Amino acid sequence: MKKVLIITYYWPPAGGPxxxxxxxxxxxxxxxxxxxxxxxxxxxxxxxxxxSLEQEIPKDLTLYRRPLFEPYGLAKLLSSKKxxxxxxxxIQTKNQSALEKAMLWVRGNFFIPDAxxxxxxxxxxxxxxxxxxxxxxxxxxxxxxxxxxxxxxxxTGPPHSVHLIGQRLKAEKGVRWxxxxxxxxTSIGYHKKLKLTKSSRKKHKEMERSVLNEADRIIVTSxxxxxxxxxxxxxxxxxxxxxxxxxxxGGADLDKEFTISHIGSLLTGRNPKNLWKVLSQIASxxxxxxxxxxxxxxxxxxxxxxxxxxxxxxxxxxxxxxYGSHAEAQRRQQxxxxxxxxxxxxxxxxxxxxxxxxxxxxxQRPILALGPKNWEAGKILNETGAGAVFDHQGHVELKKTIxxxxxxxxxxxxxxxxxxIEKYSRKALTEQLANIVLST
Numbered sequence: 001m002k003k004v005l006i007i008t009y010y011w012p013p014a015g016g017p018x019x020x021x022x023x024x025x026x027x028x029x030x031x032x033x034x035x036x037x038x039x040x041x042x043x044x045x046x047x048x049x050x051x052s053l054e055q056e057i058p059k060d061l062t063l064y065r066r067p068l069f070e071p072y073g074l075a076k077l078l079s080s081k082k083x084x085x086x087x088x089x090x091i092q093t094k095n096q097s098a099l100e101k102a103m104l105w106v107r108g109n110f111f112i113p114d115a116x117x118x119x120x121x122x123x124x125x126x127x128x129x130x131x132x133x134x135x136x137x138x139x140x141x142x143x144x145x146x147x148x149x150x151x152x153x154x155x156t157g158p159p160h161s162v163h164l165i166g167q168r169l170k171a172e173k174g175v176r177w178x179x180x181x182x183x184x185x186t187s188i189g190y191h192k193k194l195k196l197t198k199s200s201r202k203k204h205k206e207m208e209r210s211v212l213n214e215a216d217r218i219i220v221t222s223x224x225x226x227x228x229x230x231x232x233x234x235x236x237x238x239x240x241x242x243x244x245x246x247x248x249x250g251g252a253d254l255d256k257e258f259t260i261s262h263i264g265s266l267l268t269g270r271n272p273k274n275l276w277k278v279l280s281q282i283a284s285x286x287x288x289x290x291x292x293x294x295x296x297x298x299x300x301x302x303x304x305x306x307x308x309x310x311x312x313x314x315x316x317x318x319x320x321x322x323y324g325s326h327a328e329a330q331r332r333q334q335x336x337x338x339x340x341x342x343x344x345x346x347x348x349x350x351x352x353x354x355x356x357x358x359x360x361x362x363x364q365r366p367i368l369a370l371g372p373k374n375w376e377a378g379k380i381l382n383e384t385g386a387g388a389v390f391d392h393q394g395h396v397e398l399k400k401t402i403x404x405x406x407x408x409x410x411x412x413x414x415x416x417x418x419x420x421i422e423k424y425s426r427k428a429l430t431e432q433l434a435n436i437v438l439s440t
Contacts, residue, residue: 003035004152004437005127005175007166009116009159011040012057015050017264017355020326021182021242022156024426025433027056032434037150039127041119042067052325066126068119071111101195108194112203113185114159124168127153131173152437156180158188163211170214178436179215182242184225187348208232217436222376224351240432242355243424244362252334257294258409260368261336263329264356266297268304269344272370273312274392278399280312282406289406293317298324298332333363337409343371345392353377361386361421366405366414370398386418 006026010019026036042065057063111117131150153175155166163179170177185208186201196204212218212233219238220226226237260279283290295314298321309318321332333339339360343349350372357377360367367387369378378389390398408414422428 001033001035002438003037003150004154005037005039005150007039007153007155007162009041009044009162011038012053013049013051014044014046015048015053017242018182019053020355023053023056024245025430026061027058028427028430029434032431034434034437037062039064041065045070048323050325052327064130066123068116071115104195108196109200112200113207114161116159117161120161120164120168123165127165127169128173131169131175152176152178154178154180156182158183160185167211167214176216178217178219179211180219181225182221184228187228222351222353224376238436240429241353241424242358243426243429244358245426252331255335255337258292258406259294259296259336260338260340261296261298261332262340263298263333265300266302266305266342268302270342271305271308272342272392273308274395274398275370276308276312276314278395278402280314282399282402294319296321296336298329330359333360333365336365337414338405339363339365339367341367341369341377343375343377345372350374351376353380358424361418361424364416364418366416384418384421386416386421
């Protein structure tokens with residue numbers, strides 16, 4: 001069995017979609033002839049935690065932890081709330097305080113590529129010893145694996161400073177290095193909000209290019225990111241999307257109300273004002289619709305979104321559930337009549353495929369998606385027939401679809417007709433990853 005070292009910042013008890021990608025890969029890699037060894041921080045700063053995910057870590061996994069210095073820990077002394085927002089990529093552009101502006105400037109110009117940069121040097125030192133066998137695992141239940149040679153390293157970002165660990169290990173130890181990008185680097189939306197100086201922007205680009213050109217292989221989550229990176233490197237690039245757990249099965253009782261549910265963060269940039277307008281119109285025209293409608297939110301919802309909901313007189317239909325565990329989110333997806341998926345309306349977001357899309361599809365409920373024109377997540381929805389996709393300007397067709405779905409709900413036959421979603425199961429995606437790891 002081939003042994004591979006996986007370096008990731010996000011690991012249980014971290015919550016949110018970012019941790020699940022590699023937790024699930026690690027869960028299934030052994031089924032395809034790859035033994036994972038995982039390296040994570042000992043004292044990370046996680047904006048969201050979900051302890052239930054720890055139950056999915058293989059019991060006999062070789063797991064190394066090393067401490068890191070996190071500037072966010074010091075910043076919390078000034079403002080815990082603002083630090084939590086910035087560390088999770090939530091950056092508001094309006095009504096910023098002087099403190100928030102200063103924190104963003106420092107974050108963008110002093111911590112390049114990000115605030116976890118101080119984990120790189122001690123990690124390279126420790127992992128060099130691991131690769132040399134000085135820290136070989138003697139407790140693995142798999143005979144002989146503790147002494148097996150690790151010749152492949154995988155790094156996953158963001159934070160993209162993690163890639164610098166792989167870059168150094170390749171240079172110093174000669175290992176094969178695969179760099180996984182769950183999100184783009186310099187083209188991601190919040191990057192433009194970091195108040196970068198010209199020299200800092202140049203450093204980010206140079207660092208990005210060096211990682212892309214020195215890794216043996218690049219893995220990305222969307223074709224759009226692959227096209228973007230192909231402009232900067234000739235290295236082979238593979239697309240492995242996020243997915244849904246193949247062991248997850250539906251079967252929950254559906255809500256009695258006409259629930260339209262959004263699972264996860266719904267921030268200002270994603271505010272679907274056109275949807276609120278349409279729902280407000282239908283509610284004003286149909287008293288029965290008003291009695292059935294329920295808008296559910298599980299996760300963070302920005303003040304701007306809430307303001308829009310009340311402006312369109314949708315306050316009576318709102319139900320806030322707050323953040324829940326992954327298992328709770330899955331149950332809520334199964335029970336909802338309609339699942340809401342929203343992306344920012346911009347050129348830069350066309351290639352973003354939210355991780356929740358795949359779990360939405362696994363829940364087998366109709367998906368109402370609003371995003372930019374030619375959105376890649378929309379292409380997947382159209383391909384699988386899992387829902388309906390609209391841009392942020394559409395009105396007539398959006399209203400027609402909601403009314404049709406509501407009519408089906410009243411007849412108790414509102415359902416999803418999604419097809420061919422098996423290829424997006426976590427196990428099928430892990431097989432793709434294992435084929436890359438095993439190819440030499």
